[in-house]
Amino acid sequence: MKNKKKILVFGGDGFCGWPASLHLSNAGHDVVILDNLSRRKIDEELEAESLTPIQPIETRIKAWEEVSGKKIGFHNVDIAEDYEKLFSVIMEEKPDVIVHYAEQRAAPYSMKSPRHKRYTVNNNVNATHNTLCAIVDSGLDIHLVHLGTMGVYGYGTAGMKIPEGYLDIEVQTDEGERVNQQILYPTNPGSIYHMTKSQDQLLFQYYNKNDQVRITDLHQGIVWGTNTKETKLDDRLINRFDYDGDYGTVLNRFLMQAAVGYPITVHGTGGQTRAFIHIQDSVRCIELAIDNPPAPEDRVMIFNQMTETHRVRDLAELVSKMADAEIAYVSNPRKEAAENELHVKNDLFLSKGLNPTTLEEGLLREVTNIAEKYAHRADHSKIPATSTWTKEQKPGVPGDT
Numbered sequence: 001m002k003n004k005k006k007i008l009v010f011g012g013d014g015f016c017g018w019p020a021s022l023h024l025s026n027a028g029h030d031v032v033i034l035d036n037l038s039r040r041k042i043d044e045e046l047e048a049e050s051l052t053p054i055q056p057i058e059t060r061i062k063a064w065e066e067v068s069g070k071k072i073g074f075h076n077v078d079i080a081e082d083y084e085k086l087f088s089v090i091m092e093e094k095p096d097v098i099v100h101y102a103e104q105r106a107a108p109y110s111m112k113s114p115r116h117k118r119y120t121v122n123n124n125v126n127a128t129h130n131t132l133c134a135i136v137d138s139g140l141d142i143h144l145v146h147l148g149t150m151g152v153y154g155y156g157t158a159g160m161k162i163p164e165g166y167l168d169i170e171v172q173t174d175e176g177e178r179v180n181q182q183i184l185y186p187t188n189p190g191s192i193y194h195m196t197k198s199q200d201q202l203l204f205q206y207y208n209k210n211d212q213v214r215i216t217d218l219h220q221g222i223v224w225g226t227n228t229k230e231t232k233l234d235d236r237l238i239n240r241f242d243y244d245g246d247y248g249t250v251l252n253r254f255l256m257q258a259a260v261g262y263p264i265t266v267h268g269t270g271g272q273t274r275a276f277i278h279i280q281d282s283v284r285c286i287e288l289a290i291d292n293p294p295a296p297e298d299r300v301m302i303f304n305q306m307t308e309t310h311r312v313r314d315l316a317e318l319v320s321k322m323a324d325a326e327i328a329y330v331s332n333p334r335k336e337a338a339e340n341e342l343h344v345k346n347d348l349f350l351s352k353g354l355n356p357t358t359l360e361e362g363l364l365r366e367v368t369n370i371a372e373k374y375a376h377r378a379d380h381s382k383i384p385a386t387s388t389w390t391k392e393q394k395p396g397v398p399g400d401t
């Protein structure tokens with residue numbers, strides 16, 4: 001393969017990282033996963049498993065080799081806690097690219113208790129800092145591709161389209177002259193988890209300025225769907241499907257709830273507008289980011305990785321109609337604007353060749369079919385979102401409002 005690269009995927013056992021590892025391996029790259037399997041341990045802590053029966057990482061990798069003839073490497077490393085091991089793996093593997101997914105990614109989990117807040121900050125900020133520090137320490141020219149979030153922007157811009165990372169501003173000098181500048185778009189995170197992604201941005205700015213580390217930061221919207229072209233090839237390659245109140249994301253939750261006969265849990269009025277991307281496009285974006293690295297003299301390259309925006313209650317109505325399911329407007333356990341507009345620029349990925357998958361019934365049905373197939377594995381007591389942003393708030397339980 002022309003342009004074959006050695007790619008380390010940090011967090012490659014997770015919901016986005018596993019299908020991305022398969023996609024990159026299928027495209028001909030040499031892929032090695034680093035993961036401490038903490039997400040699987042959190043399943044045990046929450047007593048809430050993936051709806052789909054995901055296989056142990058060793059079985060996944062063996063199945064991939066049988067199906068594709070391609071090898072994926074694996075190192076069990078806690079990149080936040082074990083800098084020495086992280087550094088020695090980087091020196092051993094000498095990657096061209098690191099794709100960094102390895103963070104605690106659920107906003108409700110990050111808000112559960114002081115312990116969960118502290119874990120999320122320690123894990124995420126150290127994971128990102130250790131990665132940057134090790135890249136510089138290695139002396140290797142490694143392109144870092146990081147998964148950030150749309151949530152760093154906050155979700156309201158008074159009608160303006162959210163730019164890709166940088167905001168044009170005009171300032172007035174002491175002499176009264178007007179000067180144009182670009183600044184990092186001010187962050188406005190809505191949870192401890194989203195706050196760690198805002199912290200990541202500063203770490204990137206610093207290491208890019210000081211050490212010319214080549215960095216692409218992908219501000220991703222909510223990922224929906226479960227299968228990709230590669231995960232469909234064998235049951236042992238199946239991707240995880242989170243549906244519980246902490247890790248389940250909104251559209252997949254609604255589709256799962258409809259499939260198992262649980263009322264669709266809309267938080268508050270459902271007036272929240274969010275950005276979305278299908279898992280197949282998510283993995284394609286990673287490939288495009290890897291194929292289009294910034295030059296060493298470039299600033300941090302920021303892409304908005306989303307394809308469309310939707311209002312939560314519109315999604316609930318769509319799923320309700322499609323599956324003839326009931327909607328429950330529940331108490332919102334989060335502190336967030338009840339209603340917001342959201343307009344987002346995504347020109348960079350479109351210009352690099354992304355052909356967006358939009359919400360269409362066939363794909364929604366595919367998710368519902370998977371949820372129906374594994375409905376017997378669903379624990380209905382784990383569905384309500386019980387993590388509240390403040391002590392005064394109530395969990396999102398149907399029938400409680």
Ligand code: NAD
Pocket residue numbers: 010011012013014015016017034035036037038039040077078079080081100101102103104105123127147148149150220221222223224249
């Ligand atoms: P996930 O929890 O399924 O996967 C994260 C993986 O990272 C897990 O396998 C976990 O074990 C690993 N990990 C966490 N901390 C680690 C550490 N210290 N050392 C080694 N491995 C560690 O999450 P996901 O949904 O795949 O999300 C991946 C990334 O994409 C996250 O950074 C998240 O913020 C971002 N993202 C996700 C979504 C989404 O909708 N899922 C949307 C936008 C952005």
Ligand code: USQ
Pocket residue numbers: 105106107108148149150151152220221222223247248249250251253265266267268270272274275312332334336385
């Ligand atoms: N919501 C409901 N009902 C539910 C679940 C959620 O109404 O049953 C609402 C929430 O209150 C919120 C919206 O749906 O207003 C989105 O919630 P979510 O859990 O789907 O998404 P979020 O917490 O923002 O986090 C997810 C991923 C995270 C990623 C982020 C991208 O877990 O890793 O960073 O999406 S973004 O939202 O664009 O910041």
